[in-house]
Amino acid sequence: MAQQARIIDGKAVAAELRAGIAREVAALKAERGLVPGLHVVLVGEDPASKVYVASKEKLAVEVGMNSVAHRLPADTTEAQLLAKLAELNADDSVDGILVQLPLPKHIDTGRIIDAIDPAKDVDGLHPINAGLLAGGKNGLVPCTPLGSMLLLKQALPSLSGLEAVVIGRSELVGRPVAQLLLQADCTVTIAHSRTRDLPAVVKRADIVIAAVGRPRMVKGDWIKPGATVIDVGINRLPDGKLTGDVDFAEAVEVAGAITPVPGGVGPMTIACLLKNTLTAFHARRG
């Protein structure tokens, strides 16, 4: 029987990361009397977004941060949301601002992200932060890509020279994770809906990052034996269960290491948001 892949435990890695952040926050409080502040803005009633925002609020409190969730009604206008962001940008006690996505359709997401102070953009989505990342410079990095890289580094001692295929070209995951892989000296391919012979492209990868949002699309026979597979997809099936973009049952028989869904990249997203809040705190307040 073939050996099964090592399962990369995102829940455990995220818990460890949060514990380190909690220690740093406690030291800041004790030594300087300062507490990092994270403000999350939710517009509307999207059920998944409500859960994620509640989780962000709770975990920020757990690490000792000042945590505020601004819950705005679904009919909030773009102008009202921009006014809220202007208020948070101007408030010196606010270190991190995140607007939960997706936003209701009547609001232009790009205009909202552009309005966040890049120094407080703990989602790393502002064009200034995206530009810094593309230039290989220090800025705030989107949380899911950052978490994916931390998990990858758990599985592989060195990424240098490895062939990485990212499936998906979103601004939230695909593009930034490709930049981070490039910074780690991988040879990077970004595959997408127009890519010809996707299974063959994936098959040459030492590292597969699946971020397409299509349940179990990546099959076991697409995976190169021994490859490391990071599954970013979080898809809710009709029976209510969560599944990734990778057919886990098949891929676990072929890969060298693989993240599960749930319990893989998802928990890292919020842990990295807290990490980014601390980074933003230090960049602004020393």
Ligand SMILES: Nc1nc2c(c(=O)[nH]1)N[C@@H](CN(C=O)c1ccc(C(=O)N[C@@H](CCC(=O)O)C(=O)O)cc1)CN2
């Ligand atoms: N402004 C942003 N909006 C959204 C982001 C983001 O990074 N910034 N990412 C996603 C949602 N998200 C955080 O916002 C998120 C998704 C999933 C998880 C998570 O821990 N998932 C668990 C399963 C949870 C469950 O049972 O539903 C897991 O995978 O184990 C955390 C955060 C879209 N919006």
